[in-house]
Amino acid sequence: MRTKKVVVLPYDRTWKFAFEEIKREIEGAIGDLIIGIEHVGSTSVEGLSAKPIIDIDVIIKDYSTIDAVVSKLEAIGYIHEGNLGIKDREAFKYTDKPHLQQHHLYVCPQQSEELYRHTTFRDFLRSNPEAVKKYGAICLCLLIGFLATQSTDLQKALFHRTVMGGPMVALLVSMIICNIMPSVDKEFKEGTTYASKQFLNWGIILTGGTLSFASILGTGVKALPLIIFNICLSFAVAIFAGKKLGVTKNTSVLVGGGTCICGGTAIGTLSRIIKAKDAEIAFAMAAIFLFDTIAAFSYPYIGT
Numbered sequence: 001m002r003t004k005k006v007v008v009l010p011y012d013r014t015w016k017f018a019f020e021e022i023k024r025e026i027e028g029a030i031g032d033l034i035i036g037i038e039h040v041g042s043t044s045v046e047g048l049s050a051k052p053i054i055d056i057d058v059i060i061k062d063y064s065t066i067d068a069v070v071s072k073l074e075a076i077g078y079i080h081e082g083n084l085g086i087k088d089r090e091a092f093k094y095t096d097k098p099h100l101q102q103h104h105l106y107v108c109p110q111q112s113e114e115l116y117r118h119t120t121f122r123d124f125l126r127s128n129p130e131a132v133k134k135y136g137a138i139c140l141c142l143l144i145g146f147l148a149t150q151s152t153d154l155q156k157a158l159f160h161r162t163v164m165g166g167p168m169v170a171l172l173v174s175m176i177i178c179n180i181m182p183s184v185d186k187e188f189k190e191g192t193t194y195a196s197k198q199f200l201n202w203g204i205i206l207t208g209g210t211l212s213f214a215s216i217l218g219t220g221v222k223a224l225p226l227i228i229f230n231i232c233l234s235f236a237v238a239i240f241a242g243k244k245l246g247v248t249k250n251t252s253v254l255v256g257g258g259t260c261i262c263g264g265t266a267i268g269t270l271s272r273i274i275k276a277k278d279a280e281i282a283f284a285m286a287a288i289f290l291f292d293t294i295a296a297f298s299y300p301y302i303g304t
Contacts, residue, residue: 008143009052015043018101019054025100026058030072035059035110040118042139045125049136054103057118062109066090069107078105088112144170144177165263171285234260247283250276254284263288 019039026037041055042048060069070080070090078092090107108115125132148170152162164172235256242252254276257266267288271281 007051008049008139010049011045011047012052013046015050015052015054015101018103019044019056022054022056022100022103022105025076026056026073026105029076030058030069033060033065033069033072035061038115038119040122041104044122045132047129047136048125048132049139052102054101055118056103056105057115058105058107059110059115060107062111066107073105073107086114089114140177141174144173148173171289231260248280250274251280251283254280255287258284258288259291 016039023037023039027034036059038057038059039054040057041053042050043052043054058069060066073092074080077097078094081091081093083089084091088109089112092105092107094105106114125135145166149166151164151169152166155162155164235253238256238259239249239252242249242255253274254267254270257270260266267281267284270276271284276284
């Protein structure tokens with residue numbers, strides 16, 4: 001069953017019972033052909049927010065029984081989709097099962113690497129409550145990032161321009177969540193700190209992989225003097241203003257980088273390099289957010 005929209009909900013204890021209902025129906029059809037049925041995915045981990053879709057792995061001994069399994073599952077309304085590009089994992093969809101919660105059904109031989117990955121990850125989270133909180137925070141951040149990116153299309157539809165960039169929307173939403181729900185603040189920090197250490201550098205490298213040398217050498221070289229002047233001016237003004245306002249050097253560097261390069265992304269990157277404190281990052285983010293908001297509403301009028 002494919003989904004057209006992303007919905008993430010707090011953990012619901014009824015997911016256990018929903019799995020058992022689906023399991024009973026499957027066992028009634030192919031119980032004599034299988035070794036077991038496993039509840040996997042985020043809904044199988046207590047306390048973890050998840051999409052309300054039950055992920056199920058049906059375990060068979062080997063592929064000698066797959067034809068019989070497919071035939072009997074088709075008799076109760078499932079349609080075999082093949083492995084969808086993943087070895088040793090047969091996917092099934094359905095079109096009419098209103099009595100059961102929405103679910104994804106897979107059939108795997110007992111030696112399947114995909115089955116091992118699913119059950120190992122589930123068991124790790126079940127036995128590590130702190131990891132559940134961090135993983136949940138990372139998933140929530142990904143959801144916020146996705147929605148913030150989509151918000152730019154909505155802004156264009158409403159205002160015929162992007163009033164606030166996706167990264168700044170994500171920052172604003174995250175700040176609101178952490179302030180109205182203080183209990184998630186610690187998990188947010190732990191999850192995002194881990195994610196930034198692991199993925200930020202790779203994200204920058206992959207972004208570089210999308211650039212064209214021809215464009216860089218063509219447009220980039222022509223604009224280089226202006227770019228250098230802009231960077232120097234931004235850092236100089238930020239450091240000078242920082243001294244007058246009595247803020248730390250790290251804060252000034254972050255504000256300067258965020259102003260002249262690419263806002264929140266630059267601050268996030270620089271903060272790892274200069275080992276900035278949370279308070280310094282927050283100050284810089286707030287300053288850039290204020291600058292962006294003022295610019296978004298004033299530039300159109302200045303330009304005309």
